Amino acid sequence: MAKGKLADSNLIADATLSGGVWHADYGLAQLQTDRDYIGSPARCLDRTDLAKTRFRIAWSEPRVVDMLVLLFHTMSLSAKYRVETLDEDLATVLGDTGWLNVTPSIYDPTDLEFLAENFFSGTVTQGEIDLYPRHLWAPIEPALAFGLDVFLDDSSAGAGHLDIGGAWAVASWSPEINFERGHDLVVLGRDVVDETPSGRRIGEERPPQREQTLSYSMLTDAEARRFIDASMRARSTRTVLFAPDTDDPAALIREAFPATFSRLPGARFTYPGLHQSGFALKEILA
Template identity: 25%
Template sequence: MSERRVTLCWPNRIDEAALSGGSWSWGLPRDHLQTPVMAEVAESSDLLPSSTRFDITLPRFRTIAVAALCKHNLSVDARWRVRLFRDEDASEEMWDSGWLPAWPSIYASSELNWEDSNFWSGVPFEEDRQDFTPLAWAFADRPQVCRLVRFEIEDTNNADGVVRIGRCFVGDAWQPQYNAAYGIQYGHDIGTEFESAGNAEMTEYADVKAPKRTVTFSLDHLSEEEGVRRALALQRKQGLHGEVLYTEHKTPGPMAFSRTFMGRQVSVDPLTHPYYATYANTINLKEIL
């Protein structure tokens, strides 16, 4: 897989899997990781590493290329790790991400002052975490066919006293042979609503909503196989409700973090056949919060 290319990841194999391991709250159980509504979080009983780890056992061999933790409360000092195993007993390891920062570099150096303690790292301050949608992701060195995915989390100094995770993602990834055409559009869907008072000034009162990131791009140089077996399959399998992990960067960083999100299709466009042996499709995604 290329380091920098439009990448679409689906389906989320956690929905068909069996979860085990760790120690989790009775009211906010580990199984909430399988709930697509991210507000229904899974909460650990405490911060012991043995309590915050969990295994995802797949019902049969599946291709896994990427793993992610979505809408988590991990502190800026937290670390996480994901390992893929060929067998259910976790005796045959196929890939190990090693320990990764839960919060990668988010700020570019140009945004920071020389005196800022995070000038070199770009990692946010603890009090700045609420300004971002938490997402930690890791791509395997190559897609692996496996039966078990193990997540480990170390965050023993979390001020909340527990680890909370809104959703976990494990799935395959597709990078088209040719990147998206120029003209890709990034933006935000801001659902803020206004009410006007009945006074002469018609004073406006805002009902503020969280902005949701959007991306629209065109894949203008698809092969027939990519068009039929990938682009149309994405429409058929995920519809308008199914989640799609989107990124342009395999490795987290300031530019990557701003343009990587869990989203869904907001519309589906026909697969077109404009030239001989060439197919095209436009994809529209909106962030899930």
């Protein structure tokens, strides 16, 4: 089990993006804004060509990076990705994830009915993946890098375009002691419901929204202060990312999402190593 990872700063904000072939009006610059992930994505019109679906993230100064997150993507269940970490010359590869499944296997065959549609692959079904917005959480070996090369392979899905709503390259942060067990994940209904004079309930359906509440109780002075810094930086309106366990792909689908703080992190100072903090995250839906 990996420790929960928090990110409140996106290193892509001051990067240069290049490579591939992207839509003239929906280019790679769309990855650097969080104003409208779904309505203004970066779009590649030909997902069958790996030379077109790739892109590069480059910085003028080195950055410590340990995770890439692609938000609100439209890649299929059969898609794969690869991330290379680059040195100063942007040609020397410092690290390489190799080709990995965007949607990895999460089921053991014993958990499934024989010859179910996902019996051999162990992945979620199309119906299951459509329950949630699609986000790719890609941990990489921590490195002091000048760039990342990102390769996307969705060619097996056939002709069509590929969208990425937003991209985050982060140096995620985790206290030495993980969050307390018993964290809450709730689904908030957003349907607008009315009742007719006859008693029939009618409604306008809207996508549900997830909210997650976590607490920490064994923090050092520096760790408690780091949570306060996150409050000052992200406030109540800016995007933050939190992944409870990047080693558990089933949990990532359901528990990791772009969010804003619905309850800002503070700190209760007691004794060094025993300070406390907590926060709540409300999902960004678009």
